[in-house]
Amino acid sequence: MTEFIFPRSIPLACALALAVLVVVGLILPDWAMFLATMAFSKGMVALGVVCLMRSGLVSFGQGLYYCIGAYASGLMATWIGISDIFLMSLLGIIASGIVAVIFGPLLATYRGIFFAMLTLSLSMILYGTLSKMSVLGGTDGLNVSAPTFLGYHPEGRALGLSLYMFTCAVIVVYGGLVRTLFDSERGLISLAIRDNELRVEYLGTSVRTEIAVTYIVAAIAGGIGGVISGAAIGHVDPEYAYWTTSGEFVFVAILSGYFSIPAVFLGSVVLEIVRSFSNLYFPNTWQMSLGIFLLIVILLFPKGLGSLLSRSKKPEKKQ
């Protein structure tokens, strides 16, 4: 059984995490704040992948919901002129949630490579569709106006800081909810599904329903991540749904493991840092640097960075 170093009281842990993130944000330079905002927003999507990994499934198409969230907020700003980040996030949740409710029950009947390929194909269908639709900007995508915060119109560093704070609040709240889910009866059942579906069915619960619900939870995380990324960059394009984008989320999920939620965001930050510096110093071979980095992590921490944030209780000696 794994015991976590972090406080067992989830609200207390969330409050502590938020306080630390806020203080760190106040002293971060602009470039690092942007990097952290992007890392956290992508960490949200990777958290969805982790939710699915706990049930033994890997989604190679989580970019679908990342893109839906980004486009939902981008279109809202462009067509209706609403740029409030809270409304944009709400729309991102609704849009990604609706799509997940449609596809979740269907995908929940598939396992292994079939599930992975179907999720990938759905995201690539969206990529192809968006690329061909000039009304949605085609391959150029859309510009997203700077977000507002309940009537507050920050500019310059204040804008970056406000978005960073909003992102921190979102990841802490969603992280707390997902931690509650992981610790819950359903959370434990998800781990059991990963191990032995037959046993779970014969105990009297529907594996398909459990997986469909997990898929929807993962999709909502993806949608929110897309909204924040779109707002941070100020632009959305079909690349959000491209398979390499989805691959990044899987990369972070593998890097982090599926035991610790802070590890997912830490993994996302590490990826962004490695990518940024690799891009700077090895512009032609930065993908290779990333690959080598992932190999090292897998070799040293086969259960991901999350294994550093948790400790395993040693089994009692046999009597």
Added chain:
Amino acid sequence: MSATILTTENLNKSFGAVTAAREVSVAVPDGAVWSMIGSNGAGKTTFVNMVTGYIKPDTGRILFNGTDITKMSPRQITRLGIRRSFQIPQLCAELTMLENMLVSLSINRKHKPSYKRSARRPSQVDEAMDTLKRFRIENYHDRLMSELPAGVRKLLDIAMAISGTPRVMLLDEPTSGVAAEEKFPLMDLVMEALSKSNVTVMFVEHDMDIITRYSERVLAFYDGEIIANDAPDQVLSDKIVQQYITGTTK
């Protein structure tokens, strides 16, 4: 005489050219302890699989407490109160024994599993430990499945199946893979724990000493057919059973 809790009517099942069940009809009284014998491929596990919904009979009906369960899914049948253990224990390998038990308890409540209620809340952990104590395997609660002896895995498989309010328990070879000297202690534990739950028991077994000692009635399967259905002494002295199943004919 007790009311009938489980009835099968003329069950037939074929897999291509192989007939796994042929006109299988039984009426099991509530609270009974029955056993099933037969050589490999005789149809015992097919019977268990049909009753628990894993495979559907080609023809025939299965009634549980008067309700037709023939076309129900394993999940629906489990929730009605028919539980099973497996010849190869079906456990969650990456979870500890306690966590396996907590999974079972989380599912087998009157209410549905919760997205908020902690699976490891003290009351549920206590209940899980109590169940493990009934099977005297609580000392292994923190071990992963790969660290458990075969007999302990069998007991955990049964302990997981019994949580909630089972009415009928089907045990598929509960002593297979267990050392000869451990078979009787294991069965003693299982029967003691099950008797406290007032559950109807049907178990598949190859050891005739266990059949004689623990069951009130025996179903002898041969080639998908029940060739004898009587008290253990009667069945085991039956010439046809001796010829085709026990191999003790002289």
